[in-house]
Amino acid sequence: MTAPTPDSLPPASVLGERLLDWYRRNARTLPWRAPFGERTDPYRVWLSEVMLQQTTVPAVIPYFQAFLARWPTVTDLAAAPLDEVLTAWAGLGYYARARNLHKCAQTIATWRDGTFPATEDELHTLPGIGTYTAAAIAAIAFGQPAVVMDGNIERVMARLFAETEPLPQGKKALYARAAQLTPTAHPGEHAQALMDLGATLCTPRKPACGLCPWRDPCLGRRLGLAETLPAKAPKKLKPTRCGIAFWVTRPDGTVLLRRRPESGLLGGMIEVPSTPWREDPWTLAEARAEAPLPAEWVPLAGRVRHTFTHFHLDLDVVAGRVGARANARGLWVPFDQFDRHALPAVMLKVVRLALARTH
Known part of the structure; x- marks a missing residue:
């Protein structure tokens, strides 16, 4: 036939x-x-x-x-x-x-x-x-x-x-x-x-x-x-990028957040400050140069894993306390006001990890 x-x-x-x-x-x-x-x-x-x-x-x-x-x-x-x-x-x-x-x-x-x-x-x-x-x-x-x-x-x-x-x-x-x-x-x-x-x-x-x-x-x-059907070409393996996020708090309990640049991934969104995201893992010594403020940084247990369209992201989180008058580029936000800001899903994961380890 x-x-x-x-x-x-x-x-x-x-x-x-x-x-x-x-x-x-x-x-x-x-x-x-x-x-x-x-x-x-x-x-x-x-x-x-x-x-x-x-x-x-x-x-x-x-x-x-x-x-x-x-x-x-x-x-x-x-x-x-x-x-x-x-x-x-x-x-x-x-x-x-x-x-x-x-x-x-x-x-x-x-x-x-x-x-x-x-x-x-x-x-x-x-x-x-x-x-x-x-x-x-x-x-x-x-x-x-x-x-x-x-x-x-x-x-x-x-x-x-x-x-x-x-x-x-x-x-x-x-x-x-x-x-x-x-x-x-x-x-x-x-x-x-x-x-x-x-x-x-x-x-x-x-x-x-x-x-x-x-x-x-x-x-x-x-x-x-x-x-x-439809037939699809084999998927390419997604690379993994790495970074360190800085959980910075003042004595009044506020946390430092900042806005990402308008262009690029998550452009214009609010983030927990972090190092650039790169292929090689960061050491804490390297990351200090990218910190938004000088502090005694303490690594928190656990890791944030998030998948974007073209890559996986692994974020370690370090916590630091600064003085009441410490200031940096960004916003000092109380925990109960985080929902007023445009935090993307990856940063909400950072917030959850940080809160679980520091409270």
Whole structure:
């Protein structure tokens, strides 16, 4: 028997109709979505899509609802101090997203009187809006026939068309396949249906093929390849970087915190002061030159391990007491006010270790 090929698939219009019929019955209820056939507020689409980058839907929902309650419009968000936005974002990770979110809100409020542009090209010029986010806003909020491609949709396309070229090299072919199926009618619902299909049925492991609206035509299923797709190139081992964090306290119990530079990893966030992060472990003698103040530094038992996208980080923590008038670049903050500052997850780990060892 001849193996099935993409030419054997039904026309795009037929596949699209089956998908939308399934979506009408099975769409997830999400706080940023409008009912089928209605346009969604572009502010909600933009805010949710930025939050959803590298983050799961269950984790995003409470943050989205809190942001919307606090800043109901893009002009409200633009008027907020960056520190407040970063603090509200704390826990979502990838903090460059929050800084770009604020910049983008200010751009829209200042130069466009609070109105989002409706085309992909215009949206792409805004801070923090890349190819995927521009397409999602254009399709979902403005009904433009944009090709929306996230990880879920890549997986669906790879399986439907049995595309075996490993990612990331295979992304171009998968985008072309998605473009073949993108309709001019209901493009936003089409994109969201594909997202839901990948999130609920066409999952990375044990896909529920029996419930899928594309079960019969799916080439990956027919060829017995579904669970192996999309193929991925072998992952490179993540390097480990090392540093020492300085837990500095004054007699009144306040702790020294400082702001990281605006550019770079965790830019603009508040941190427990630390040495630079490097490949080789630090000795305490070396680290003293990087300390924010002179003190008698006492190593604390334990180590903080945190994983970023491209590397692991090991932080040892040393504690030191200074005088009541000691001063350094940064903020002296009481323990019970730490939640007012934008401390990223890695620094919250440092705080927990330090408190457990010194109290």
